[in-house]
Amino acid sequence: MKHERATEEIRELASLYALGSLTQHEARSFEIHMREGCTVCEQEFRRFARTIAEMGFASEEVPAPDYIRDLLLARIEREHQPAASDAAQSHALEAEPSQEGDASAVPAALPRQKKEKSRILTWVLAAALILLAVGSYFLWKSLQDTNNQLRANLTAARMDFEELKKEVDSQKGESAELRQVLAIAHKPEARIARLIGQAETPDFAGAILWDRQENECLVIGSFLPAPQGKVYQLWYFSAAAKIPVGLLQTDSRGRVFMKLPVPQEAAGATAVVVTLEPDNGSQNPSTPYRAAGRID
Ligand SMILES: [Zn+2]
Structure with a gap:
């Protein structure tokens, strides 16, 4: 049916x-x-x-x-x-x-x-x-x-926290750098050299703070990141010699902030020069110079 x-x-x-x-x-x-x-x-x-x-x-x-x-x-x-x-x-x-x-x-x-x-x-x-x-x-x-709301809130909070942490870390870093600069600047025997960009790299700028009491120098620079397989090298020039001081490490933005020991034979130097050298550095500087300055 x-x-x-x-x-x-x-x-x-x-x-x-x-x-x-x-x-x-x-x-x-x-x-x-x-x-x-x-x-x-x-x-x-x-x-x-x-x-x-x-x-x-x-x-x-x-x-x-x-x-x-x-x-x-x-x-x-x-x-x-x-x-x-x-x-x-x-x-x-x-x-x-x-x-x-x-x-x-x-x-x-x-x-x-x-x-x-x-x-x-x-x-x-x-x-x-x-x-x-x-x-x-x-x-x-x-x-x-x-659950979705909580998860979204947590993600937002985590992002805020990361941002804040980055900010604090960067401020901490900057104030630590400033302390190092001021520590040398306060010494009466400190010498300073302004690094000026040369023909191929006019945008390069920086300074060398030379602590002659401690035989070390603080290198501050705003360069470009070194190309693959190359490295920036710092030299002290005196009337008699071109003395290699050290290799400069740049961060991802090409910034340099580091301390290097200054060799005894550089005591009478009157100029500083930065060159771009092969990975392990050179015994003699290549030309053209990337940055250079007179020691005051
Ligand atoms: Zn039926």
């Missing part, structure tokens, strides 16, 4: 089947009925199955159709009436369990009562399943939103 249109009973059956709440026997006959080609029942079943799936897993809010709720409430209310009178009847039976006279009522009343109870239980179970599905979806969604 095929149905012409969906009735309340068909919807109930289809929704219970979709929720897996039918007995094995009921489910089997509903399946056979659908397989026999009742498109009305099959459509109803698919509609409920989709609704249930959406309530559990959709990424957007999917309200349960009103009619499911109405159906459930109406059914529970309707089933509740006979069940209540059954309960009263069963109460009466329990009060006089040993009386022989009412024995004929027992076999008739018990199966009916059991059946009604199991039907109510089925509806309560179905309602509970739907509430559970809706409730856990919203709980899951709200937890996920909270």
Whole structure:
């Protein structure tokens, strides 16, 4: 037998089947009925199955159709009436369990009562399943939103912290450098040479602070990063000799800030020169000079 249109009973059956709440026997006959080609029942079943799936897993809010709720409430209310009178009847039976006279009522009343109870239980179970599905979806969604929000806040805070740390580190570095500069500048025997960019590198600039008491010099420079396989080398020039002082390390921006020991034979030097040399430095400076200056 095929149905012409969906009735309340068909919807109930289809929704219970979709929720897996039918007995094995009921489910089997509903399946056979659908397989026999009742498109009305099959459509109803698919509609409920989709609704249930959406309530559990959709990424957007999917309200349960009103009619499911109405159906459930109406059914529970309707089933509740006979069940209540059954309960009263069963109460009466329990009060006089040993009386022989009412024995004929027992076999008739018990199966009916059991059946009604199991039907109510089925509806309560179905309602509970739907509430559970809706409730856990919203709980899951709200937890996920909270989690995403916390994660975003943490990332933002971490970024702020990194920025702040960089700033503090850079300030610390700068004040440490300034202290080194001032420590030498305060010494009366300190000498200074301004490094001036030469023809090929007019943008180079820097200074040599020469601490003659300690026989060391502080090299401050704003160069370009040395090309691959090359290195900047500092020389002290005196009237008699060109004395190699050391290799200069540039940072990623081509900045130099380092202390180098000054050899004894450079004591009478009058000029400083920076050249670009092969990786390990040279014994004699190459020309052209990259930066040079007079020692005052
Ligand atoms: Zn049908």
